[in-house]
Amino acid sequence: MKACEPLLYLAPMAGVTDSVFRRLCRAYGAAGLVTEMVSAKAICYGDRHTFELLSCGEEEKPLTVQLFGHEPEILARAAEKMAAMGFASLDLNAGCPAPKITRNGEGSSLLRSPQLAAQCVEAMVKASGLPVSVKFRKGIGREDDVAVEFARCMEQAGACHLTLHGKTAAQMYAPSVDLDCIRRTVQAVSIPVIGNGEVEDGASARRMLELGCAGVMVGRAACGDPWVFARITAQLNGQESPAVSAAERMRVAMAHVHGLVEEKGAYVGVREARKHLAWYMRAFRGAAALRARINAACTEGEMAAICEEACAMQEREGAL
Ligand SMILES: Cc1cc2nc3c(=O)[nH]c(=O)nc-3n(C[C@H](O)[C@H](O)[C@H](O)COP(=O)(O)O)c2cc1C
Numbered sequence: 444m445k446a447c448e449p450l451l452y453l454a455p456m457a458g459v460t461d462s463v464f465r466r467l468c469r470a471y472g473a474a475g476l477v478t479e480m481v482s483a484k485a486i487c488y489g490d491r492h493t494f495e496l497l498s499c500g501e502e503e504k505p506l507t508v509q510l511f512g513h514e515p516e517i518l519a520r521a522a523e524k525m526a527a528m529g530f531a532s533l534d535l536n537a538g539c540p541a542p543k544i545t546r547n548g549e550g551s552s553l554l555r556s557p558q559l560a561a562q563c564v565e566a567m568v569k570a571s572g573l574p575v576s577v578k579f580r581k582g583i584g585r586e587d588d589v590a591v592e593f594a595r596c597m598e599q600a601g602a603c604h605l606t607l608h609g610k611t612a613a614q615m616y617a618p619s620v621d622l623d624c625i626r627r628t629v630q631a632v633s634i635p636v637i638g639n640g641e642v643e644d645g646a647s648a649r650r651m652l653e654l655g656c657a658g659v660m661v662g663r664a665a666c667g668d669p670w671v672f673a674r675i676t677a678q679l680n681g682q683e684s685p686a687v688s689a690a691e692r693m694r695v696a697m698a699h700v701h702g703l704v705e706e707k708g709a710y711v712g713v714r715e716a717r718k719h720l721a722w723y724m725r726a727f728r729g730a731a732a733l734r735a736r737i738n739a740a741c742t743e744g745e746m747a748a749i750c751e752e753a754c755a756m757q758e759r760e761g762a763l
Contacts, residue, residue, distance in 0.1 A: 450474055450475055450637065450657060450658025450659075451472060451473055451474050451475065451648075451658060451659060451661065451672050451675060451676065452473065452474070452475030452476075452477065452606070452637055452639075452658060452659065452660035452661065453465060453468045453469075453473040453475065453476055453477070453660070453661060453662075453665055453672075454477070454639060454660045454661060454662030454665070455477040455478060455479055455480055455509045455534070455536075455578070456479065456662055456663075456666075457479045457480055458479065458715075459479070459666060459718075459719075460476075460477070460478070460479055461479065461496070461703075461706070461715075462498055462499050462500055462503065462706065463699060463702035463703050463706055464669070464699065464719070465478075465499070465503050465506075466500055466502050466503055466702070467669045467695065467698075467699060467702075468665055468669045468672060469502060469503060470502075470669070471669045471670050471671075471672045471673045472672035472673045472675075472676050473661075473665075473669075473672045474658075475507070475637075475658065475660070476503050476505075476506050476507065477506075477507040477508075477509050477534055477578075478496060478497060478499070478506065478507070478508050478509055479496055479509070480509045480510070480511045480536045480539060480550075481493050481496050481497060481508065481509065481510060481511070482510075482511060482512065483510045483511065483512030483514075483517045483518045483520075483521035483522075484512060484514075484517050484521075486510075486520075486521040486524055486525070487517055487520050487521055487524075497525075497528070498706070504531065505531030505532065506530060506531060507530070507531060507532045507533065507534050507576070508525045508530045508532075508533055508534070509533075509534040509535075509536055509578065510522070510525075510533060510534070510535060510536065510567070511535075511536040511539060511544060511549045511550055512535075512549055512563065513547065513548040513549045513552070513553060513556075513559065513563065514563075515559075515562045515563050515565070515566035516566065518535070518563050518566055518567050519566035519567060519569065519570035519571075520570065522566070522567040522570045522571035522573070522575070523570040523571055525571060525573070526570075526571040526572060526573050530573070531573070531574075532573050532574040532575065532576065532603070533567055533571060533573050533574070533575045533576070534575070534576045534577065534578055534606075535553075535560070535563055535564055535567065535575065535576070535577045535578070535602075536549070536550055536578060537550065537551065537553040537554060537560055537577055537578065537579035537580070537593070538550060538551050538578050538579045538580040538608050538612070539551055540580070540612035540613070540615055545612070550612075551579075551580050551583055551612035552583075553579075554579060554580065554582060554583050554587075554589055554593055554612070555583060557589075557592065557593050557596040557597075558596070560577070560593070560596065560597065560600075561596045561597065561599065561600035562600075564577060564597060564600040564601055564602050565600050565601055568600075568601045574603035574604075575601065575602055575603060576602055576603055576604045576605060576606065577597045577602045577605050577606070578605075578606040578607075578608070578639075579593060579594075579597075579605065579606070579607060579608070580607075580608050580609075580610055580611055580612055581607070581608070581609055581610055581611050581621055581624050582611040582612070583611060583612045583613065584611060584612075584613055585611055585613040585614060586611070587611050587613075588611075588621075588624055590607060590609075590624050590625075590627070590628045591627055591628055591631045594607070594628045594631055594632050594636070595631055595632060598632045598633070598634050602634060603634065604634050604635040604636065604637065604657065605628070605632065605634060605635070605636050605637070606636070606637040606638075606639050606660055607624070607625050607628050607636055607637070607638065607639060608620075608639040608640050609621040609622060609624050609625045609638070609639070609640045610640055616663070618641065619641065620639075620640030620641045622650060622651075622654060625638050625640075625651065625654050625656065626654040626655065629654055629655035629656060630655065635656075635657030635658070636655070636656055636657060637656060637657060637658045637659065637660050638651030638652075638654060638656035638658075638659050638660070639659070639660040639662070641664075642659045642660070642661050642664065642675075643661070643664035643671065644664075644671075644674065644675060644678060645674070645675050645677070645678020645679050645684075646678070648675045648678075648679060649679060652679075659675075661675070666719070666722045667696075667719060667721070667722025667723040667724075667725060668722070668723075669695070670687050689727070689753070689754045689757035689758055690754050690758070692723055692724075692754075693723070693750040693751070693753065693754045695723075696719070696720055696723035696724075696750060697746070697747055697750055699716070699719055699720075699723075700712070700713070700716040700719070700720060700743055700746050700747075701743065703715050703716045703719075704716070704743050709742070709743065712743075713740065713741060713742060713743060713746065716743075716746060717737050717738050717740070720737045720746060720749075720750070721733070721734040721737050721738070724737075724753055727753055727756075727757055728756070728757065728760060729753075729756065733749065733753055736749050737749060
C-alpha cells in the first residue's frame with residue numbers, strides 16, 4: 444500500500460468522547476471527530492444537560508454532531524439548530540443497541556425501517572444545509588444482514604458518507620467484525636464508507652482500507668490510548684511507532700484529568716476521570732490494585748499521587 448493519510452475517526456462514545464478527550468485525540472492524529480450521541484428531541488426542548496454535551500473547543504473544529512431520533516420533523520428542527528450553532532456536519536445514529544434507545548424506535552431500530560431513516564436524513568439535509576452522514580450496524584438480530592439495502596437507501600436520501608460498524612445490534616461489541624459485509628457495502632454505494640469495528644493498530648486499519656473503505660473509525664482502542672491514532676498513521680506508512688513511556692502516559696493522563704476537572708468542576712470531573720485513568724494504566728503491572736485506588740480517589744491531587752507512584756513503580760520494574 445502506498446504512503447497514505449487515510450481519514451482516521453474517533454468513534455462517538457457516550458460518556459467517553461467528551462470535548463476534553465476529543466481534543467486529546469485530535470492532537471494525536473484523529474482527523475474526524477464526532478460528539479457523543481445527543482437526543483434530537485432534547486435539543487428541541489432546550490435541555491440544559493444536552494447542550495452541555497455539545498460544548499466544544501476551537502481545536503475540535505470541524506466537528507460533527509451525532510443526533511439520535513426517529514421523527515423527521517424533530518430531527519429537522521434539531522439539525523437546523525446545530526447549523527445555527529456553527530457545527531460542520533451531522534450524523535444520524537442508526538446503530539445504538541441500548542434498549543432505552545431502541546425501545547423508542549431510535550438507534551439500531553431504524554435498521555428495521557429504512558424508509559423512515561431515509562426521511563430522517565432528507566429532513567436533516569433540507570433543514571440544516573449541512574452534510575449528513577449515517578452511522579449504522581450490519582443488522583439487528585444476530586444473523587441479520589441488511590447493510591447493503593440500508594446503505595443504498597441512505598445514499599439515495601442524500602447521505603454524504605456512511606460509517607458501518609460490521610456487527611449486528613444483538614452482537615453488541617462482541618467479536619468479530621464482519622469484513623465481508625463491509626466490503627459488499629463499499630461496493631454497493633458510490634459515497635465513501637468508513638469502516639468501524641475492532642480497529643486497534645496499523646494491521647487492522649489496513650484490512651479495512653483494503654476493502655475499499657475511505658477511512659477507519661476507532662472506538663474502544665482509543666480509551667486510555669489517544670496515541671493509537673499516531674501509531675496507526677505511522678504503521679500504515681511503514682514507519683516505526685515510538686513507544687510511549689510510563690512517564691509520558693501519566694503526564695497525558697493527568698492533563699486529561701485536569702481538563703475534566705476544569706470543564707466539569709472538581710466533583711463530576713474526578714468521578715468521570717476514574718474510568719479514563721484506569722484505562723491509561725490497564726497495561727501496567729499491578730493494574731487491578733491501581734484501579735481500586737483510582738476508584739476511591741476523590742480529588743485531582745490524589746489522582747496525581749497515584750500516577751506518580753504508578754510511574755515510579757513501572758520505571759523501577761522496567762515494565763510498562
Ligand atoms: C461506551 C460506548 C459508548 C458508545 N456510544 C456511542 C454513541 O454515542 N454513538 C454511536 O454511534 N456509537 C456509540 N458507540 C459505538 C462506537 O462508536 C463504535 O461503533 C463501537 O465501539 C465499535 O468500534 P470499536 O470496535 O473500535 O470499539 C459506543 C461504544 C461504547 C463502547
